[in-house]
Amino acid sequence: MRTLDQTTQEVVDLAARHFNVAVGTLAPSDDFFKKLGIDSLQALELLSRLENHFGIELPDYEVQGVSDFRTLAERIQSRL
Amino acid sequence: MKSFSGKALRWEWRDGVVELTLDRAPANEIGTAMLADLEQFAAAIKSLEADTSACIISSAQKRGFSAGADLRELYHGAIALPGKERNAGVRGFVERSHAVANAIDAASFVTIAAVHGVCFGGGLELALTCDVIVADKMARFAFPELRLGLIPGFGGIPRLKRDLGNAFVRDLLLTGRSVNATRAQAVGLVAQLAGEGESLKVARATAAQIAKFDATTRAIAKKFLKPIPYAELKQEIEIFCELFARPAVLAALKKFVESTDAMPYLP
Numbered sequence: 001m002r003t004l005d006q007t008t009q010e011v012v013d014l015a016a017r018h019f020n021v022a023v024g025t026l027a028p029s030d031d032f033f034k035k036l037g038i039d040s041l042q043a044l045e046l047l048s049r050l051e052n053h054f055g056i057e058l059p060d061y062e063v064q065g066v067s068d069f070r071t072l073a074e075r076i077q078s079r080l
Numbered sequence: 081m082k083s084f085s086g087k088a089l090r091w092e093w094r095d096g097v098v099e100l101t102l103d104r105a106p107a108n109e110i111g112t113a114m115l116a117d118l119e120q121f122a123a124a125i126k127s128l129e130a131d132t133s134a135c136i137i138s139s140a141q142k143r144g145f146s147a148g149a150d151l152r153e154l155y156h157g158a159i160a161l162p163g164k165e166r167n168a169g170v171r172g173f174v175e176r177s178h179a180v181a182n183a184i185d186a187a188s189f190v191t192i193a194a195v196h197g198v199c200f201g202g203g204l205e206l207a208l209t210c211d212v213i214v215a216d217k218m219a220r221f222a223f224p225e226l227r228l229g230l231i232p233g234f235g236g237i238p239r240l241k242r243d244l245g246n247a248f249v250r251d252l253l254l255t256g257r258s259v260n261a262t263r264a265q266a267v268g269l270v271a272q273l274a275g276e277g278e279s280l281k282v283a284r285a286t287a288a289q290i291a292k293f294d295a296t297t298r299a300i301a302k303k304f305l306k307p308i309p310y311a312e313l314k315q316e317i318e319i320f321c322e323l324f325a326r327p328a329v330l331a332a333l334k335k336f337v338e339s340t341d342a343m344p345y346l347p
Contacts, residue, residue: 041143048218048260060259
Protein backbone atom coordinates (compact mmCIF):
# COMPACT_ATOMS: atom_id res chain seq x y z
CA MET A 1 0.00 0.00 0.00
CA ARG A 2 1.28 3.44 -0.89
CA THR A 3 2.36 5.88 1.77
CA LEU A 4 0.95 9.39 1.68
CA ASP A 5 4.32 10.68 0.53
CA GLN A 6 4.31 8.27 -2.40
CA THR A 7 0.77 9.20 -3.29
CA THR A 8 1.62 12.89 -3.09
CA GLN A 9 4.60 12.45 -5.40
CA GLU A 10 2.50 10.54 -7.91
CA VAL A 11 -0.16 13.27 -7.84
CA VAL A 12 2.45 15.98 -8.45
CA ASP A 13 4.12 14.01 -11.26
CA LEU A 14 0.79 13.24 -12.95
CA ALA A 15 -0.27 16.88 -12.78
CA ALA A 16 3.04 17.97 -14.29
CA ARG A 17 2.70 15.50 -17.16
CA HIS A 18 -0.97 16.27 -17.73
CA PHE A 19 -0.46 20.01 -17.92
CA ASN A 20 2.87 19.68 -19.68
CA VAL A 21 5.12 21.37 -17.15
CA ALA A 22 8.54 20.13 -16.18
CA VAL A 23 8.45 17.44 -13.51
CA GLY A 24 10.14 18.92 -10.47
CA THR A 25 8.73 22.40 -10.90
CA LEU A 26 5.68 21.56 -8.78
CA ALA A 27 5.77 21.17 -5.02
CA PRO A 28 3.25 19.39 -2.75
CA SER A 29 2.26 22.66 -1.10
CA ASP A 30 1.65 24.51 -4.37
CA ASP A 31 -1.78 25.90 -5.12
CA PHE A 32 -2.45 24.00 -8.35
CA PHE A 33 -4.99 26.54 -9.64
CA LYS A 34 -2.53 29.41 -9.34
CA LYS A 35 0.65 27.53 -10.16
CA LEU A 36 -0.77 25.81 -13.24
CA GLY A 37 -3.15 28.61 -14.21
CA ILE A 38 -6.04 26.19 -14.61
CA ASP A 39 -9.79 26.58 -14.22
CA SER A 40 -12.43 24.29 -12.79
CA LEU A 41 -12.97 22.26 -15.94
CA GLN A 42 -9.26 21.64 -16.27
CA ALA A 43 -9.18 20.61 -12.62
CA LEU A 44 -11.86 18.02 -13.42
CA GLU A 45 -9.62 16.69 -16.21
CA LEU A 46 -6.89 16.21 -13.62
CA LEU A 47 -9.40 14.49 -11.36
CA SER A 48 -10.22 12.00 -14.15
CA ARG A 49 -6.54 11.38 -14.71
CA LEU A 50 -5.99 10.75 -11.00
CA GLU A 51 -9.01 8.49 -10.67
CA ASN A 52 -7.88 6.40 -13.64
CA HIS A 53 -4.32 6.22 -12.32
CA PHE A 54 -5.18 5.25 -8.76
CA GLY A 55 -8.21 3.14 -9.70
CA ILE A 56 -10.52 5.07 -7.39
CA GLU A 57 -13.51 7.35 -7.50
CA LEU A 58 -13.09 10.70 -5.80
CA PRO A 59 -16.35 12.66 -5.61
CA ASP A 60 -15.68 16.26 -6.56
CA TYR A 61 -17.44 17.50 -3.41
CA GLU A 62 -14.63 15.86 -1.41
CA VAL A 63 -12.12 18.16 -3.09
CA GLN A 64 -14.12 21.32 -2.56
CA GLY A 65 -11.80 23.93 -1.11
CA VAL A 66 -8.75 21.79 -1.86
CA SER A 67 -6.16 23.66 -3.86
CA ASP A 68 -2.81 22.09 -2.98
CA PHE A 69 -1.39 18.75 -4.10
CA ARG A 70 -0.72 17.43 -0.60
CA THR A 71 -4.32 17.81 0.57
CA LEU A 72 -5.52 16.34 -2.71
CA ALA A 73 -3.25 13.36 -2.07
CA GLU A 74 -4.76 12.96 1.41
CA ARG A 75 -8.22 12.72 -0.11
CA ILE A 76 -6.96 10.12 -2.58
CA GLN A 77 -5.17 8.19 0.14
CA SER A 78 -8.41 7.74 2.06
CA ARG A 79 -9.88 5.96 -0.98
CA LEU A 80 -6.99 3.54 -1.55
CA MET B 81 -31.67 18.88 -45.19
CA LYS B 82 -28.50 16.86 -45.68
CA SER B 83 -26.18 19.51 -44.37
CA PHE B 84 -26.49 22.54 -42.13
CA SER B 85 -24.20 25.05 -40.53
CA GLY B 86 -25.54 27.19 -37.72
CA LYS B 87 -24.24 29.37 -34.91
CA ALA B 88 -23.81 26.50 -32.47
CA LEU B 89 -23.66 23.29 -34.51
CA ARG B 90 -23.39 21.83 -37.96
CA TRP B 91 -24.26 18.53 -39.54
CA GLU B 92 -23.23 16.66 -42.65
CA TRP B 93 -24.76 13.53 -44.18
CA ARG B 94 -22.44 11.09 -45.94
CA ASP B 95 -22.99 7.48 -46.97
CA GLY B 96 -25.97 6.94 -44.68
CA VAL B 97 -24.46 8.54 -41.58
CA VAL B 98 -25.18 12.02 -40.27
CA GLU B 99 -22.42 13.61 -38.23
CA LEU B 100 -23.73 16.41 -36.05
CA THR B 101 -20.99 18.48 -34.47
CA LEU B 102 -21.68 20.77 -31.53
CA ASP B 103 -19.40 23.77 -31.83
CA ARG B 104 -20.07 26.75 -29.60
CA ALA B 105 -17.29 28.09 -27.42
CA PRO B 106 -16.37 27.62 -24.71
CA ALA B 107 -18.14 24.34 -23.88
CA ASN B 108 -21.29 24.01 -26.01
CA GLU B 109 -23.48 25.60 -23.37
CA ILE B 110 -27.12 25.08 -24.23
CA GLY B 111 -28.79 28.45 -24.56
CA THR B 112 -30.98 30.09 -27.18
CA ALA B 113 -28.49 29.69 -30.04
CA MET B 114 -27.84 26.00 -29.39
CA LEU B 115 -31.53 25.29 -28.90
CA ALA B 116 -32.45 27.04 -32.14
CA ASP B 117 -29.91 24.97 -34.06
CA LEU B 118 -31.02 21.76 -32.36
CA GLU B 119 -34.57 22.59 -33.40
CA GLN B 120 -33.34 22.79 -37.00
CA PHE B 121 -31.95 19.30 -36.61
CA ALA B 122 -35.13 18.00 -35.00
CA ALA B 123 -37.10 19.40 -37.94
CA ALA B 124 -34.76 17.71 -40.41
CA ILE B 125 -34.98 14.25 -38.84
CA LYS B 126 -38.02 13.09 -40.84
CA SER B 127 -36.36 13.97 -44.14
CA LEU B 128 -33.13 12.26 -43.10
CA GLU B 129 -34.66 9.01 -41.87
CA ALA B 130 -35.14 7.28 -45.22
CA ASP B 131 -31.44 7.42 -46.12
CA THR B 132 -29.82 7.37 -42.71
CA SER B 133 -28.73 4.41 -40.63
CA ALA B 134 -26.95 6.31 -37.89
CA CYS B 135 -26.31 9.78 -36.51
CA ILE B 136 -23.23 10.62 -34.47
CA ILE B 137 -23.40 13.63 -32.17
CA SER B 138 -19.99 14.89 -31.11
CA SER B 139 -18.29 18.09 -30.08
CA ALA B 140 -15.60 20.20 -31.68
CA GLN B 141 -14.98 22.08 -28.45
CA LYS B 142 -11.89 21.01 -26.51
CA ARG B 143 -13.58 21.30 -23.13
CA GLY B 144 -16.01 18.55 -23.87
CA PHE B 145 -19.35 17.43 -25.20
CA SER B 146 -21.34 20.07 -23.38
CA ALA B 147 -21.17 21.75 -19.99
CA GLY B 148 -24.97 21.99 -19.93
CA ALA B 149 -27.37 24.90 -19.80
CA ASP B 150 -26.01 28.38 -20.47
CA LEU B 151 -26.48 29.52 -16.90
CA ARG B 152 -25.25 33.04 -17.57
CA GLU B 153 -27.76 33.55 -20.35
CA LEU B 154 -30.47 31.93 -18.23
CA TYR B 155 -29.74 34.20 -15.27
CA HIS B 156 -29.49 37.44 -17.24
CA GLY B 157 -32.60 36.57 -19.22
CA ALA B 158 -34.50 35.72 -16.04
CA ILE B 159 -33.67 38.87 -14.08
CA ALA B 160 -34.67 41.04 -17.02
CA LEU B 161 -38.27 39.89 -16.67
CA PRO B 162 -40.89 40.21 -13.90
CA GLY B 163 -41.96 37.01 -12.12
CA LYS B 164 -44.84 35.70 -14.27
CA GLU B 165 -43.15 36.52 -17.56
CA ARG B 166 -39.93 35.01 -16.30
CA ASN B 167 -41.63 31.75 -15.39
CA ALA B 168 -43.47 31.64 -18.70
CA GLY B 169 -40.21 32.25 -20.54
CA VAL B 170 -38.49 29.42 -18.71
CA ARG B 171 -41.41 27.09 -19.34
CA GLY B 172 -41.29 27.91 -23.04
CA PHE B 173 -37.57 27.16 -23.21
CA VAL B 174 -37.95 23.90 -21.32
CA GLU B 175 -40.86 22.76 -23.49
CA ARG B 176 -38.88 23.51 -26.64
CA SER B 177 -35.92 21.55 -25.25
CA HIS B 178 -38.14 18.60 -24.50
CA ALA B 179 -39.56 18.67 -28.02
CA VAL B 180 -36.04 18.52 -29.43
CA ALA B 181 -34.98 15.74 -27.06
CA ASN B 182 -38.09 13.70 -27.85
CA ALA B 183 -37.52 14.07 -31.60
CA ILE B 184 -33.93 12.86 -31.37
CA ASP B 185 -34.94 10.07 -28.98
CA ALA B 186 -37.63 8.88 -31.42
CA ALA B 187 -35.57 9.06 -34.62
CA SER B 188 -35.69 5.80 -36.56
CA PHE B 189 -31.94 5.88 -37.20
CA VAL B 190 -29.52 4.89 -34.46
CA THR B 191 -28.04 7.80 -32.55
CA ILE B 192 -24.57 7.69 -31.05
CA ALA B 193 -23.18 10.30 -28.66
CA ALA B 194 -19.39 10.50 -28.99
CA VAL B 195 -18.39 12.13 -25.70
CA HIS B 196 -15.15 13.63 -24.54
CA GLY B 197 -14.48 15.98 -21.63
CA VAL B 198 -17.42 17.35 -19.70
CA CYS B 199 -20.89 16.00 -20.28
CA PHE B 200 -22.90 17.82 -17.63
CA GLY B 201 -26.51 18.76 -17.08
CA GLY B 202 -28.21 19.54 -20.37
CA GLY B 203 -25.24 18.04 -22.18
CA LEU B 204 -25.81 14.73 -20.45
CA GLU B 205 -29.51 15.06 -21.23
CA LEU B 206 -28.65 15.42 -24.91
CA ALA B 207 -26.38 12.36 -24.73
CA LEU B 208 -29.16 10.41 -23.02
CA THR B 209 -31.47 10.94 -25.98
CA CYS B 210 -28.99 8.83 -27.96
CA ASP B 211 -29.10 5.06 -28.27
CA VAL B 212 -25.41 4.54 -27.59
CA ILE B 213 -22.92 6.63 -25.64
CA VAL B 214 -19.27 6.21 -26.58
CA ALA B 215 -16.98 8.06 -24.19
CA ASP B 216 -13.29 8.65 -24.10
CA LYS B 217 -11.60 7.71 -20.84
CA MET B 218 -11.24 11.30 -19.70
CA ALA B 219 -14.94 12.14 -20.06
CA ARG B 220 -16.96 13.08 -16.98
CA PHE B 221 -20.68 12.98 -16.44
CA ALA B 222 -22.80 14.90 -13.97
CA PHE B 223 -26.22 16.24 -13.14
CA PRO B 224 -25.27 19.20 -10.95
CA GLU B 225 -28.71 20.81 -11.00
CA LEU B 226 -29.53 20.25 -7.33
CA ARG B 227 -26.66 22.62 -6.55
CA LEU B 228 -28.82 25.35 -8.08
CA GLY B 229 -32.03 24.29 -6.38
CA LEU B 230 -33.26 22.63 -9.56
CA ILE B 231 -33.61 19.22 -11.11
CA PRO B 232 -32.51 18.40 -14.67
CA GLY B 233 -35.10 20.03 -16.89
CA PHE B 234 -34.49 18.66 -20.38
CA GLY B 235 -35.65 15.10 -19.78
CA GLY B 236 -32.65 13.84 -17.85
CA ILE B 237 -34.28 12.07 -14.94
CA PRO B 238 -36.78 9.91 -16.88
CA ARG B 239 -34.12 8.99 -19.41
CA LEU B 240 -31.51 8.21 -16.79
CA LYS B 241 -34.03 6.05 -14.91
CA ARG B 242 -34.87 4.34 -18.20
CA ASP B 243 -31.25 3.28 -18.60
CA LEU B 244 -29.78 2.74 -15.14
CA GLY B 245 -30.34 1.26 -11.72
CA ASN B 246 -32.06 3.67 -9.34
CA ALA B 247 -29.35 3.48 -6.66
CA PHE B 248 -26.79 5.06 -8.94
CA VAL B 249 -29.35 7.55 -10.27
CA ARG B 250 -30.04 8.67 -6.68
CA ASP B 251 -26.31 9.02 -5.92
CA LEU B 252 -25.66 11.04 -9.07
CA LEU B 253 -28.64 13.36 -8.71
CA LEU B 254 -28.70 13.82 -4.93
CA THR B 255 -24.96 14.51 -4.57
CA GLY B 256 -24.62 16.41 -7.83
CA ARG B 257 -21.20 14.84 -8.23
CA SER B 258 -19.43 14.03 -11.47
CA VAL B 259 -18.29 10.51 -12.37
CA ASN B 260 -15.58 9.44 -14.74
CA ALA B 261 -16.17 7.45 -17.91
CA THR B 262 -14.90 4.21 -16.42
CA ARG B 263 -17.49 4.36 -13.63
CA ALA B 264 -20.11 5.48 -16.13
CA GLN B 265 -19.43 2.38 -18.18
CA ALA B 266 -19.51 0.16 -15.10
CA VAL B 267 -23.03 1.33 -14.27
CA GLY B 268 -24.22 1.10 -17.87
CA LEU B 269 -24.46 4.77 -18.79
CA VAL B 270 -21.59 4.51 -21.25
CA ALA B 271 -21.76 1.61 -23.70
CA GLN B 272 -18.22 1.78 -25.02
CA LEU B 273 -15.02 3.34 -23.76
CA ALA B 274 -12.52 4.89 -26.15
CA GLY B 275 -8.95 6.04 -25.70
CA GLU B 276 -8.35 9.70 -25.08
CA GLY B 277 -9.42 11.69 -28.12
CA GLU B 278 -10.74 8.59 -29.87
CA SER B 279 -14.47 8.72 -29.12
CA LEU B 280 -15.42 9.93 -32.60
CA LYS B 281 -13.31 7.24 -34.25
CA VAL B 282 -14.96 4.55 -32.14
CA ALA B 283 -18.40 6.06 -32.81
CA ARG B 284 -17.74 5.92 -36.56
CA ALA B 285 -16.78 2.25 -36.33
CA THR B 286 -19.97 1.61 -34.35
CA ALA B 287 -22.03 3.44 -36.96
CA ALA B 288 -20.42 1.38 -39.73
CA GLN B 289 -21.43 -1.83 -37.97
CA ILE B 290 -24.99 -0.60 -37.39
CA ALA B 291 -25.32 0.28 -41.08
CA LYS B 292 -24.97 -3.38 -42.06
CA PHE B 293 -28.41 -4.36 -40.81
CA ASP B 294 -31.88 -4.10 -42.34
CA ALA B 295 -33.26 -0.60 -41.79
CA THR B 296 -36.86 -1.61 -41.07
CA THR B 297 -35.84 -4.23 -38.53
CA ARG B 298 -33.44 -1.78 -36.92
CA ALA B 299 -36.12 0.89 -36.55
CA ILE B 300 -38.65 -1.55 -35.09
CA ALA B 301 -36.10 -3.03 -32.70
CA LYS B 302 -35.01 0.41 -31.51
CA LYS B 303 -38.60 1.48 -30.82
CA PHE B 304 -39.21 -1.74 -28.86
CA LEU B 305 -35.92 -1.53 -26.94
CA LYS B 306 -36.17 2.10 -25.98
CA PRO B 307 -39.65 3.27 -25.03
CA ILE B 308 -39.91 7.00 -24.46
CA PRO B 309 -41.33 7.87 -21.01
CA TYR B 310 -43.61 10.67 -22.22
CA ALA B 311 -45.77 10.88 -19.06
CA GLU B 312 -42.77 11.16 -16.77
CA LEU B 313 -41.12 13.68 -19.11
CA LYS B 314 -44.19 15.91 -18.86
CA GLN B 315 -44.11 15.54 -15.09
CA GLU B 316 -40.45 16.62 -15.07
CA ILE B 317 -41.39 19.84 -16.89
CA GLU B 318 -43.95 20.68 -14.20
CA ILE B 319 -41.56 19.95 -11.34
CA PHE B 320 -38.77 21.96 -12.98
CA CYS B 321 -41.01 24.98 -13.57
CA GLU B 322 -42.36 24.82 -10.02
CA LEU B 323 -38.81 24.75 -8.62
CA PHE B 324 -37.55 27.51 -10.91
CA ALA B 325 -40.19 29.88 -9.53
CA ARG B 326 -38.55 29.72 -6.08
CA PRO B 327 -36.35 32.71 -5.11
CA ALA B 328 -33.58 30.36 -3.99
CA VAL B 329 -32.96 29.37 -7.62
CA LEU B 330 -32.30 32.89 -8.84
CA ALA B 331 -30.08 33.43 -5.84
CA ALA B 332 -28.10 30.28 -6.67
CA LEU B 333 -27.82 31.29 -10.33
CA LYS B 334 -26.61 34.74 -9.27
CA LYS B 335 -24.00 33.15 -7.04
CA PHE B 336 -22.80 30.91 -9.87
CA VAL B 337 -22.66 33.72 -12.41
CA GLU B 338 -20.82 36.10 -10.07
CA SER B 339 -18.49 33.47 -8.62
CA THR B 340 -14.77 33.97 -8.84
CA ASP B 341 -14.29 30.63 -7.15
CA ALA B 342 -11.84 28.33 -8.88
CA MET B 343 -14.41 25.56 -8.94
CA PRO B 344 -17.83 27.19 -9.34
CA TYR B 345 -19.43 23.87 -10.16
CA LEU B 346 -19.07 22.72 -6.56
CA PRO B 347 -21.64 23.56 -3.88
